[in-house]
Amino acid sequence: MASEAVAVAATKHSGLAALTAAALALPGLVPEAEAAAGAAGTAASGLDSRYSRYEESGGRMRVEVYQAAAQARVTDRLSLRVNGVKDVMSGASPMAVVRGGDGKLGLVMSGASIRDERDAVDLSASYELDDATLGLDVGRSSENDYNSNFFNIDGRWNLNRKTTTLAAGYGFASDNVWAVSHLDGRTDRLPGVGGGKASHQGLLGVTQVLDKNSLLQLNLTYGDSAGFLSDPYKWVLVGNRLVEDNRPSQRRQFGVLLRYVRHFAALNEAALHLDYRFYSDSWDVDAHTFEASWHQPLAYGWQLVPNFRYYSQDSADFYAPIFEMARCNEPHHSSDYRLAGFGAVAGGVRLENEFFGRLRVAGGIEFYERRKDLGFSGGAGTAADNFSFSVFSFGLNLKF
């Protein structure tokens, strides 16, 4: 009888310990690097891979994306992760906005001659202390007309018996951009076009457990970029002349991100995710992003994840589709569609399952529609820049 009591007590104790350990490793409270390790957000060893096909409407850009990542827990406290991405891009891109013979605005496209590849790799380390985690990430991204070298450091501190996590991070990137021509199958660098830029970014954040079913995260980010911030492939119609895209050589960016996650036990353990982000920069662009997703477990371990996204921004203060006449003492001008006022809606669904407790399989589809008249922020823009894209993806995640 005594031994039975001991056994029951031991079982209760181990069950409680397991539950406590799981609860302390809250997905929302682990470092970004660890959260990137897997669905549960733990720092277990594993391999991730994903293939995506991105395709824009009207014969514009098409991108095949290959992602792979490997994570290993080296010691009880140290985890390493290597992350690689290869993009294979082809298609056409807008170069300028012009007025046609009928008076309507239209786009000058690059022609379907763009063919490029982007290779990116980064290596990160995460070290856990008793109530904190430190992270370091170093990486490089290169294309035939762009390269970027970067590093990031971050720290997270757990407070209030791990119901509150404070986060701070800093990142630096040194980028170079230039233009190339694609003629007769050859890619040649165009001399005298482009330049370098340096970007600093900082983050302060807090994640708070609200109750046993919900948590909230708030992140503040600030960025400062200086150098060549124009696009060497874009041109602007000023008066009756096409001139090079010319933007200020400094940009300060500020962002506020608010995330809320709630569990619904009565709905078969479903979860609701809500995100809102406010963005503002020194080019006078304000933007709002709303995202929602519903994570619904189904039978036999399957889970369906529909999502919806809405985005609205106003235009930069030096943006116009075309400039009817030259502007005195205004050196900056751009008709890049990304600096226009517009709105966008997107939606998609992902279906996923985990087999043998180790192998997670996921497939998804996403549609995005960008239109001048979908935004509520106002600003200049043109319907000639409207477009849509779709993304089909398939991913595998193996945990060891």
Next chain:
Amino acid sequence: MSGTHRLGAPIGLLLLLGIAGCAPVAPWERGNLAKPNMALDTDALEAAFMRHAYSAKETASGGYGVGGGGCGCN
């Protein structure tokens, strides 16, 4: 950055109200919070790619973390 100051106070107030309204949650009450679908990013590679795609087509970016390299995306 005209909207920065407009939103700072409401967001700060919201956060303070959120934290002030928190009920104490003991470790053994956090089983639901530890479920995989409660992770802030339930699919890290998908989240990374989609944020990259959006930031290549829109002005706004960031908020989810620091760093990462730029690109010449058009």
